[in-house]
């Protein structure tokens with residue numbers, strides 16, 4: 122009977138799924154071809170044969186012809202909609218048509234000209250590698266166009282050697298780029314024609330405003346320096362500098378950068394609501410810009426103080442309200458539930474600090490919980506039966522690279538990370554994003570959840586909030602995001618209580634749920650039994666509280682450290698210690714930090730340092 126019902130349901134289900142997929146496709150892909158956008162036929166072949174791209178996405182269809190025309194462009198489009206190809210394809214189109222063509226000389230790969238022609242600036246190393254890899258694929262049949270990258274953590278001398286040989290399209294992180302601009306004499310950029318700011322708002326959030334100004338100065342790329350050039354890029358005419366700014370969350374902070382780098386730009390994906398004045402010169406200064414008289418009241422291009430950000434429409438967004446002391450148990454329970462309920466799961470969990478990532482990584486790599494009928498410890502399975510990876514900025518560059526590549530290829534895996542991969546990174550088949558530590562500004566929420574549900578795929582996102590933090594939902598609502606509640610109780614009730622009779626007793630709070638009590642007890646015993654684990658937990662606790670105190674602006678009202686019960690925070694790291702003991706070491710750290718800050722007298726760059734640190738954790 123059941124089978125019959127199932128069978129009779131299937132065709133409808135399949136039809137529904139197909140309709141949904143078609144709707145999604147219509148929202149993502151344009152009904153035209155790459156060649157109709159004006160791209161050279163061999164590049165279109167390359168996009169189809171090598172990349173598997175049959176048709177352009179909507180943003181590509183809008184942006185490519187405009188970029189081909191030589192205009193400066195601001196692009197605002199949802200995460201995972203193909204912005205990378207939108208700017209790379211027109212550049213490759215121009216370079217491959219350049220005459221005379223760059224030649225290999227005498228069988229070597231030496232280039233006739235030693236110039237960087239296009240520069241792609243990205244905020245993180247992972248994104249830098251990703252754009253470089255896409256370039257490698259795209260340039261497969263255009264061997265005379267050479268891609269390259271420079272980024273923090275890499276060997277400077279090797280980079281110098283690569284720059285000396287000549288790179289046609291260079292992908293770079295801002296700090297390392299500036300380093301080479303100042304110190305590498307062989308880095309020739311006088312013929313640079315394109316500068317692309319990918320994740321433009323994040324480059325500014327990292328506090329690189331001043332450096333960007335320097336870069337633009339060094340490259341002679343400010344609007345008044347465009348004067349006298351021709352109005353369109355052409356292979357046969359004197360090339361004009363063309364700058365592009367892109368992000369899923371272009372906000373008002375980008376105005377100053379836009380004013381500095383763009384001339385009469387075309388805006389793609391920005392509605393009228395966003396084109397209004399809002400920021401003061403002080404706001405620009407806080408982003409690290411040098412605001413002089415001339416630029417004191419820059420023309421405002423974008424306003425997003427109350428504007429909607431664009432998250433993929435098919436993304437399921439939920440929140441789970443958890444008291445602080447039960448956070449760890451709830452995280453582990455949800456992960457266990459997810460890994461045991463789906464055949465292939467790829468999950469990313471975001472934390473606020475490197476120490477928190479390290480602690481949870483070690484815990485999940487060793488923690489076991491099963492009935493005592495299996496006495497031999499080694500035979501017991503891990504609590505979470507999936508491959509677990511970690512990624513943060515305190516890891517060695519090589520480990521960071523291998524972890525990232527390994528996670529990309531896995532079908533069933535868990536990645537614990539900081540925001541190093543929150544932006545732009547494209548990991549196939551990630552189904553679920555958990556924001557265990559809150560993201561801070563709504564823009565970061567949008568980018569973190571954007572690691573799933575890419576290009577019309579299905580995806581889910583879950584945000585952890587403590588009862589005292591629930592106002593964060595209102596903040597997201599202001600940006601057009603409304604989240605529904607995750608059915609936590611159902612998940613917790615589904616777990617067996619080994620060796621215990623399930624009391625049908627009613628419990629008043631989540632902390633008293635029998636499964637929560639049992640798992641918390643097991644976790645605390647596990648951590649206390651191992652000094653190394655206990656140390657990791659303590660370090661993670663301290664840096665977590667520190668990160669919590671660093672929320673800025675309006676968010677300080679929601680994430681108030683004063684409202685936290687430090688004993689409960691300790692519990693969320695499976696620590697049994699008296700809170701005062703752990704609290705004391707935190708207070709000492711806080712005092713030390715304040716002393717150091719006073720000594721350095723770095724009040725203005727304080728914000729930048731913290732944000733930068735956050736990204737590099």
Ligand SMILES: Nc1ncnc2c1ncn2[C@@H]1O[C@H](COP(=O)(O)OP(=O)(O)OP(=O)(O)O)[C@@H](O)[C@H]1O
Nearest residue numbers: 174176177178200201202203204205369545547576
């Ligand atoms: N025309 C296309 N057809 C099929 N797949 C495409 C096409 N263009 C891009 N993609 C794929 O879509 C995915 C998302 O692209 P991309 O990373 O450029 O998105 P994005 O808009 O830059 O996202 P984010 O805002 O997160 O940086 C990638 O896996 C990419 O290979």
